[in-house]
Amino acid sequence: MAEKLNYITPDGYRKLREEYEALFGGERPKLLETIAWAAANGDRSENADYQYGRRRLREVDRRINFLARRMKEAKVTDPARQPDKSRAWFGATVTLADEDDNERVVTLVGEDEADAGAGRISFHSPLARAIRGAAVGDLRRVALPSGEKEYEVVAISYPEPAGAAPSWQ
Structure with a gap:
C-alpha cells in the first residue's frame, strides 16, 4: 500500500x-x-x-x-499557490449541496489540522476523497456511516496569497 x-x-x-x-x-x-x-x-x-x-x-x-x-x-503546501483553482484540491473551501438542498461548507486540510466541527476535514477523509478534483456543478457520491449521499459542488474558493490585495479592491 x-x-x-x-x-x-x-x-x-x-x-x-x-x-x-x-x-x-x-x-x-x-x-x-x-x-x-x-x-x-x-x-x-x-x-x-x-x-x-x-x-x-x-x-x-x-x-x-x-x-x-x-x-x-x-x-x-500553500493552498493559495494552487495552480488550478477551478477544481477542489488540497486547501480548497468547498460549498456542497445535498439532495435536500442543505448546504455544507468544508475546507480540505491535512490530518493534523482537521476539525469537522469547524468545517475542516482531512484531505484523506471519505468526503474529501469523493470531491477531490471536482469542479463547480459536478455531482459526487460518497459513502458515509449514515448511508450513501450525493453532493453537488456549488462553489470552490482558495485563500488569497500572502501579501495579495483583497479581491474587492
Whole structure:
C-alpha cells in the first residue's frame, strides 16, 4: 500500500511547531525541575509530586515525539499557490449541496489540522476523497456511516496569497 502524504497548510504547520516549542521549551523543563525537587524530598514511593511529575513527563515526551515525527513527515503546501483553482484540491473551501438542498461548507486540510466541527476535514477523509478534483456543478457520491449521499459542488474558493490585495479592491 502506498504511503499517504502528510499534507499540511503553512498555518497548520505553524500550530504544530508552536505546540512542540511550548512543550519542549516550556512545560518539559518545569516538569524536570519539579521532579528533581520532589526527588530531593526523600521517599519517592509516597511522593505525589514525584509520581505525578514522572507520569506527566512521559505524556509530554510522547507528545513531543509525535509532533516531531509529524513535522518531519509534513509536506507543507500553500493552498493559495494552487495552480488550478477551478477544481477542489488540497486547501480548497468547498460549498456542497445535498439532495435536500442543505448546504455544507468544508475546507480540505491535512490530518493534523482537521476539525469537522469547524468545517475542516482531512484531505484523506471519505468526503474529501469523493470531491477531490471536482469542479463547480459536478455531482459526487460518497459513502458515509449514515448511508450513501450525493453532493453537488456549488462553489470552490482558495485563500488569497500572502501579501495579495483583497479581491474587492
